[in-house]
Amino acid sequence: MRALAKTAAGPGLSMVDLPVPDVGINDVLITVLRTGICGTDLHIDAWDDWAAQRIKPPLVIGHEFVGEIAAVGSNVNDFQPGDIVSGEGHLVCGRCRNCMAGRRHLCSDTSGLGVDRQGCFAEFVCLPMTNVWRHADGVSLDVAAIFDPFGNAVHCVTQFPVLGEDVLITGAGPIGLMAAAVARHAGARFIVITDVNPHRLEIARRLGVTVALDVRSGTLAEVQRDLGMAEGFDVGLEMSGHPSALPDMVANMAHGGRIALLGIGTQAPEIDWHKVVFNMLTIRGIYGREMYETWYAMTVMLQSGLDVSPVITHRYVVDDFREAFRAAEGGDACKVILDWEA
Ligand code: NAD
Ligand code: ZN
Helix, strand or coil: CEEEEECCCCCCCEEEECCCCCCCCCEEEEEEEEEEECHHHHHHHHCCHHHHHHCCCCEECCCEEEEEEEEECCCCCCCCCCCEEEECCEECCCCCHHHHCCCHHHCCCCEEECCCECCCCECEEEEEHHHEEECCCCCCHHHHHCHHHHHHHHHHHCCCCCCCCCEEEECCCHHHHHHHHHHHHCCCCCEEEEECCHHHHHHHHHCCCCEEEECCCCCHHHHHHHHCCCCCEEEEEECCCCCCHHHHHHHCEEEEEEEEECCCCCCCCCCCHHHHHHCCCEEEECCCCCCCHHHHHHHHHHHCCCCCHHHEEEEEEHHHHHHHHHHHHCCCCCEEEEECCC
């Protein structure tokens, strides 16, 4: 099979020819149809410090995908060849305290698809049946391909009630934008999103945010004033990873405000801890998705009218993967899809 891999330490990716993975008795073999390019894939391609420390080539990369089941192991009864599925990219140990209690998103020993083990940027990917999510009828293949980052967004927005609340989202990347759409769907009053990229702020406006603020030319204090907000934002979602975003958010929260922290940057943010204490703020770190409540929530929200497809701006056949990666790095694109069917 063809696969997109990091074959040796250093920048770049290669299209290689590999054997189709063996299917264990508990496994599901999936023909990959479409994949999404994530920031993680860009780090691995560029071979930055994080990638050099974490990745052990040779490695097939990628963790965002949708595919069609090609074969199932002899213990697998609930999936059939032909099912349209995606995969949860965090493989949990199944034995730690949290796994045993059913809190698999809190597993102490996860293994990441396309990071710690062979990923999905290939014609086939093999996963344990416990990591397979069958899509409901009617989910578009493009949206199905990005259930992983869509899940990050839903996992964050569902941490705290947003009905009637004023929500601040820092970072209008694919995840911030999908979070904005989810918060709108879930009944927030004002949704203010920040970024420094005009293309992405424009997508945010199309998704129905109240204000899309370029932080280079305006402040959150001004936005609050314009909206007639008196006491600050009720819910904050940090989705930029930029070191100035969280301090800015903390300064603009209402007393008792609740923050979900998803963004990961190279430089740690420095915040005013006195504000956290005196204003009784909650800051909760968020990782991955909840297995599988987040996946259920994504599915039913799509069925009840949520549309996250505007975050997908570019599509390429996999032969043009270099162009696709350049687009994903550039400022014009948001989510970039690779088509493996062609
Ligand atoms: P992304 O890098 O595409 O989006 C980040 C956005 O932040 C970009 O549009 C960028 O222009 C914007 N930005 C830069 N400076 C800013 C500033 N000062 N204020 C506001 N916005 C600013 O990333 P993404 O794929 O949407 O992911 C969002 C973040 O979440 C990233 O930091 C990523 O590493 C992280 N992430 C975390 C998890 C997790 O499980 N915790 C999973 C996936 C991604
Ligand atoms: Zn575990």
